Amino acid sequence: MELTETFEHVKSASRSLASLTDAQRNEILNAVADAIADQKERILEANTMDLAKMDPKNPLYDRLQLTEKRLDDIAADMRNVATLPSPLGHITKQKTLPNGLRLCRISVPFGVIGMIYEARPNVTFDVFSLCFKSGNACVLKGGSDADLSNQAAVELIHEVLERYCINPDVVTLLPATHEATGELLNAVGYVDLCIPRGGRRLIDFVRDTARIPVIETGAGVVNTYFDKDADLEMGKAIVCNAKTRRVSVCNALDCLIVHESRLGDLPELVQPLHDHKVTLYADGPSYQLFAGRYPDILLRQATSESFGTEFMDYKMAIRVVASLDEAIRHIDQYGSGHSEAIITQNEETARRFQQAVDAACVYWNAPTSFTDGAQFGLGAEIGISTQKLGPRGPMALEEITTYKWLIEGEGQVRS
Secondary structure (H helix, E strand, O other): OOOHHHHHHHHHHHHHHHHOOHHHHHHHHHHHHHHHHHOHHHHHHHHHHHHOOOOOOOOOHHHHOOOHHHHHHHHHHHHHHHHOOOOOOOEEEEEEOOOOOEEEEEEEEOOEEEEEEOOOOHHHHHHHHHHHHOOOEEEEEOOHHHHHHHHHHHHHHHHHHHHOOOOHHHEEEOOOOHHHHHHHHOOOOOOOEEEEEOOHHHHHHHHHHOOOOEOOEOOOOOEEEEOOOOOHHHHHHHHHHHHHOOOOOOOOOOEEEEEHHHHHHHHHHOHHHHHOOOEEEEOHHHHHHHOOOOOHHHEEEOOHHHHHOOOOOOEEEEEEEOOHHHHHHHHHHHOOOOEEEEEOOOHHHHHHHHHHOOOOEEEEOOOHHHOOOOOOOOOOOOEEEOOOOOOOEEEOOHHHEEEEEEEEOOOOOOO
16 A cells, blocks of 8 residues: 555645644653653553564564663653754854845754664654654654554554644554565655664665665774773773673674783673673684683684674674774774774874774774764754764754745845
């Protein structure tokens, strides 16, 4: 069944959002947050049914899973979004021309934002909160793995919107089918912007197929370089947190790069990973070093594919390099432009790394696990852009607005 009529309804409903004040939007966001807190069992029941269809060993299982704690965090993030300044109506440029015309550029919503995502039901709430706060309607296309969870979330949102006499079409969930994805990507004239959020295969498909504008949120192939001047204890904490905090998210560490002069410290550097049963894909020098120092069952020899893989699992590659330049070349070749990090006590080395590495987020002595809209003080995030045209890095309210020019005259005509 074609979804043209659905898209028409969303486009029409999006215009009604312009009449809402920021105070009204905030009140509704807080009401949805209250509903999430009050109706946890309803959401968790749907999520449990989705989880029952997935192997717990699947790396996506953690992304799919909702818990009471995660729902509390989702509600807290939504309340936080309600406290943020409105991104709308900001004057970003103004001037008066020699002919007397007065020009003013102000921030406005895109209109309708399409979101394609996989097994992450929390994204449903995040996208709603950011889109609603910024005056955008949203068309959601979740994966089949999370369909019942997404349905429960959208039903809850609709109930609150209807209570406030808001057209529920401003948040529309599409069927969890490949056909719906194709129709969304071809919804020219109805959807103003599409943001895919998922693995490399999904991102590539959307970029190659869409006839509507796309902001690419790339996969996260993340590296951390342990420099010759790095502090070992700091390194142990950063590497462990970056790898094991949540292995299924895009900011998780995939490859540890180590300066050859610190090869002797490598077994201790990765010792905390043993407790989390992280499998290491070690290159030649490091593989030999680990013999008898890391469990054989968790040790593999690295191949060229190991270094460009987003594992989303308790797995990590290791590469030994002779210099900072070699580490940067490795990142240039295998990184995805998402998040990269250096661990060093040498400021000159760190600044050179940060200048040379081409990525949306480049860290010095901190784990890449901080690449997150909420952690950056943005309230929540709609995705992490790895492209260079337009937004880059965590995207929140400002990044899902555009602008228009307002021009005032007094009868001037152009010669």
